Amino acid sequence: MVTYIEPAKELPVYHYDVVVAGGGTAGVVAAIASARTGAKTALIEAKGYVGGTMLEGGTTLHSFFTLGKYFHRESRQIVKGIAQEIIDRLVAVGGSTGHLEDKLGIDYDEHCTLIDVESVKLVEAEMLEEAGVDIWFNTLVAGADVENGHIRGMIAQSRVEGRIYFEAKTFIDATGWGDLSAYAGADYIVPKEYSIANSVGVAGVDVERYAKYIEENGGLTGITYGPRDGEEGQIVRIGASFWKVLSTLMAAHKKAQGKDPGYTEEELARNRIPVNVQKEMAKLALTLGITTIHENYFMYLKVNYVMKEGLSSQAEMTKAEIELRRRQAAALDLLRKNIPGCEKAFIARSSPTFCTRRGRTVICEHDISNAEILEGKHFDDDICYFGFHDLAPKYHVGGDGSYGIPLRAILVKGIDNLFAVGMMITTDYDAYMSTRNTVSCMGQGQAAGTLAAMAAKSGLPLRSIPVETLQTRLKADGVYLG
Ligand SMILES: Cc1cc2nc3c(=O)[nH]c(=O)nc-3n(C[C@H](O)[C@H](O)[C@H](O)COP(=O)(O)OP(=O)(O)OC[C@H]3O[C@@H](n4cnc5c(N)ncnc54)[C@H](O)[C@@H]3O)c2cc1C
Incomplete structure (x- = not known):
């Protein structure tokens, strides 16, 4: 050189x-x-x-608490100090839900704390x-x-x-x-081989209809209720099983295109989707769980990409930025065409650069x-x-x-x-x-x-x-x- x-x-x-x-x-x-x-x-x-x-990865802060219910004991708050002060200040301006209990997800994060x-x-x-x-x-x-x-x-x-x-x-x-x-x-x-993401804020969506679709397709793994735009008791977080929902989605998508989904209903029910089809789905690399504290908004949908060279190749980093934006567009298209409540969805914000789970x-x-x-x-x-x-x-x-x-x-x-x-x-x-x-x-x-x-x-x-x-x-x- x-x-x-x-x-x-x-x-x-x-x-x-x-x-x-x-x-x-x-x-x-x-x-x-x-x-x-x-x-x-x-x-x-x-x-x-x-x-x-x-702000740019996930917006569920993990976690101020220990697991309780899963172990039949009291959940305890074990992180306080300045971290808690930040949450208190955010709650005061409507920028956080504060600490909430999930209704289903007791073995992962019984408590979640969402931020705007x-x-x-x-x-x-x-x-x-x-x-x-x-x-x-x-x-x-x-x-x-x-x-x-x-x-x-x-x-x-x-x-x-x-x-x-x-x-x-x-x-x-x-x-x-x-x-x-x-x-x-x-x-x-x-x-090396590390998964990066550019999570996007998606607006123009109906959170309740989205949750219903995930539930009807057997993919609901967590649901949390809290304040949305100040009104208590609203859905603020949805945990969703990627494979279950995405396979149903892919099948609908392919059917609409007149293509064979590549697996049978029975295989789907038994969670036995052939590896080549799984790979095809994985290309979208979309995480369907969402958080929100605003009406008609998902804050965030995560779109992922695995960097083969890790973070040491400038060329791959540039490629990843563009590829992630392609995947965002593909994921948005999939949502708009297939998920009730997402017909008018659009990307309202993305991060200025991808974020890595590990540097x-x-x-x-x-x-x-x-x-x-x-x-x-x-x-x-x-x-x-x-x-x-x-x-x-x-x-x-x-x-x-x-x-x-x-x-x-x-x-x-x-x-x-x-x-x-x-x-x-x-x-x-x-x-x-x-x-x-x-x-x-x-x-x-x-x-x-x-x-x-x-x-x-x-x-x-x-x-x-x-x-x-x-x-x-x-x-x-x-x-x-x-
Ligand atoms: C996609 C994704 C989803 C995630 N989801 C969750 C979740 O739901 N819940 C959870 O608890 N955790 C989640 N995480 C993990 C968690 O968000 C991160 O591990 C954590 O935020 C990292 O904090 P940090 O302070 O180490 O780095 P960061 O928060 O990334 O801070 C680093 C700062 O340094 C700046 N910086 C970097 N290089 C330079 C430089 N050379 N000069 C000046 N400034 C620089 C950056 O701009 C940035 O502001 C997620 C991570 C990712 C990537």
């Missing part, structure tokens, strides 16, 4: 105590916690709003402003200046100021993709295993509790339904002033399917932000602050630690 040597350049330097890279699910909470603990804090975000994948994505963008930005965080929007983290396992500074590309240098005592990588950790030379793995996984000092989650293990250095497993009902969190995320799990190995928080921790895939969820990310963020600020203020290295001092502060700030 032909190369070009970029000339060295003098960059303006900005000084902070704590710099948080990435203003998404974990990063927002980390920055609020850091600023409230008294540190001069900057939040660097590539987009023009905060919220991250919490546009409300989150403003509410979280205001909370950051109130805490005194300097928000740098439209600014991309682009490099790190590292000496002997210590980050001296972070380089970023601001749309307005160009290339700039952030000097800070502690850094928090909350980019989801592990960008800062990679620039800083941390070890990481990049998963780089950064190697931290402790790698949470699925065995620890299934045991419901707690550690001396727990910094938050969590109790949801995305692979339920195959796996459930053991013990009392909660496990602990230890401080070591967010301390990046080999770098003395860097945290990794959010979906970038946990290399064990099964365990990851628990720790990556939004509410876990928020819990991690509060701990990282608090300790980063404590270290910056005291001048002590991160690892020399007694964990009990951090835990005492977290509890005082409303975090649940048993």
Whole structure:
């Protein structure tokens, strides 16, 4: 490949105590916690709003609670602190349903918490402003200046100021993709064959008729009632079995085209759809479960794509963006033609870019295993509790339904002033399917932000602050630690 040597350049330097890279699910909470603990804090975000994948993946926050009914015990709320404050602020402006109980889905997420994505963008930005965080929007983290396992500074590309240098005592990588950790030379793995999505907001729909269709086709796996545009007792979430409903849909679709669906009614009833037909259906890669807190709106429908090269091929990333939009159009067409209530459906919003379920996984000092989650293990250095497993009902969190995320799990190995928080921790895939969820990310963020600020203020290295001092502060700030 032909190369070009970029000339060295003098960059303006900005000084902070704590710099948080990435203003998404974990990063927002980390920055609020850091600023409230008294540190001069900057939040660097590539987009023009905060919220991250919490707004662009699914809109059911998993989960503030442990499973109760399934185990014939009380369900308990085990995540509080700033995460709960965000929900309270959202509820106050009609931007969240608050915590609701599902009527059917007791073995997956008995409780769900739905958010309106546009409300989150403003509410979280205001909370950051109130805490005194300097928000740098439209600014991309682009490099790190590292000496002997210590980050001296972070380089970023601001749309307005160009290339700039952030000097800070502690850094928090909350980019989801592990960008800062990679620039800083941390070890990481990049998963291949990974499923990405661009979830779309679909308007012009009749939620009740849609739910009826899913139910009549035997696909209803969950249903939650709550406030829709302020009116209580409305359907706000529908859980739907993909295969059951999609196979019926495909059959109708093919019949309309005068084609053989490729399987018999009996095979369908026995859930024995031939593999080649399953593959054809999977090409649509549509998830039929929806959430909504508005009339005539699905917030979101998920359209998926598996990236063969993972996230390391620029060409495949570009292809994926276009292919996802093709699939959105195909999914919309399928809905409009076949599902009652969707005749006038249209895509009202999509994410500015696809979102990934997994980016780089950064190697931290402790790698949470699925065995620890299934045991419901707690550690001396727990910094938050969590109790949801995305692979339920195959796996459930053991013990009392909660496990602990230890401080070591967010301390990046080999770098003395860097945290990794959010979906970038946990290399064990099964365990990851628990720790990556939004509410876990928020819990991690509060701990990282608090300790980063404590270290910056005291001048002590991160690892020399007694964990009990951090835990005492977290509890005082409303975090649940048993
Ligand atoms: C399709 C899909 C559906 C999901 N459904 C659910 C669900 O229903 N419930 C649930 O609980 N979880 C769900 N998840 C998982 C969950 O949403 C994510 O794991 C979690 O939100 C990740 O949070 P994070 O803070 O690690 O990253 P993000 O929230 O993605 O935050 C990262 C932020 O960093 C910014 N950024 C990235 N790189 C840079 C850079 N170089 N410079 C500056 N800024 C940068 C991004 O713009 C973003 O704002 C889903 C995920 C996906 C992909």
